[in-house]
Amino acid sequence: MQALHSLDVIEAIEVENSTRRRKVYKSRSDPFSLNDEDFRKRYRFKKSTATYIIDLVRDDLNLDRRGSGTSPEIQVLTAIRCWGRREVQEDAGDHHGLSQATTSRICTRVARALARHSASFIKMPSTFAEEERMMGEFYRIRSFPTVIGCIDCTHIKIRKCGGDAAQYYINRKGFYSLNVQVTCDAHLRIRDIVARWRGSTHDSRIFNESSLKERFETGSFRGRLLGDSGYKLEPYLFTPILRPRNRSEEKYNEAHIATRNTVERCFGVWKQRFQCLLFGMTCKLQNVKTTIVALAVLHNIAVDHGDVQLESGVEYNREVSREVPRSNASANAALQTFIRRHFSE
Structure with missing residues (x-):
């Protein structure tokens, strides 16, 4: 050429x-x-x-x-x-x-x-003095004593998953999600978070497999948690009475609901600030769990700095449990003793 x-x-x-x-x-x-x-x-x-x-x-x-x-x-x-x-x-x-x-x-x-930095911002009380302070903050809500945390789970929507395990990410409402367990204090600060379970997992199983339950079982805390009827009644985790038989039990339920509402408000404020928690996470699944923990850290920083703005009309993917775990006799006895002591007429 x-x-x-x-x-x-x-x-x-x-x-x-x-x-x-x-x-x-x-x-x-x-x-x-x-x-x-x-x-x-x-x-x-x-x-x-x-x-x-x-x-x-x-x-x-x-x-x-x-x-x-x-x-x-x-x-x-x-x-x-x-x-x-x-x-x-x-x-x-x-x-x-x-x-x-x-x-x-x-x-x-x-x-x-x-x-x-999650360990520095997301932590349960480490001293009895701190527990007493948290008990006092919860008591001022509706005179419910000895509470150091309110616990609940919320579903965070994720992208459609593939593979053999995909079906386990579908919750009862029919969308793909992670079921995230959160324990908060009276100021809506997230004290414990578990963000690794698939959407089909029951709330009670997440708690049963958590290190938080183990710490309560081994006596690390003197206070107790409040949870909804999706959790099993324990001496350290009080749930509502489904069919109250007298005024004392009704008063207990009223105080329980008003105090436990703290965790629902926590979800509302958290998801209001970070809309990806409300409408769904678009990142890869391996990054979703890390991002949820990061957003919990940011939420707590906002609480610590007084940078929390409450607005009405905030909704989140609330899923009420259809199953009520059975409680044991000792837990029922502890609850009845507690009601007679603090809510009797």
């Missing part, structure tokens, strides 16, 4: 360069330049709380050795925007000059960084 003339070669290179795809750099604005109201509306937190969160995980999200990449500030705020506003990752990324793929990686990275 005859060699191309030098002018022909130059012309061919120019044609190739003219069809080559140009890399487009998206502009990034400074979220902290927004006023306080707009910032909280977009990023679910006050600026001071967001700054605390960024500083908490900064070392895990630092730039590379050349000083390039996405700053910890943009990474954290991008992830929070994705989780909080029910926006697809591409839309959230557009606000910060990031591609969809980069936004997805950032959400995973930030979730893992936050989850590493």
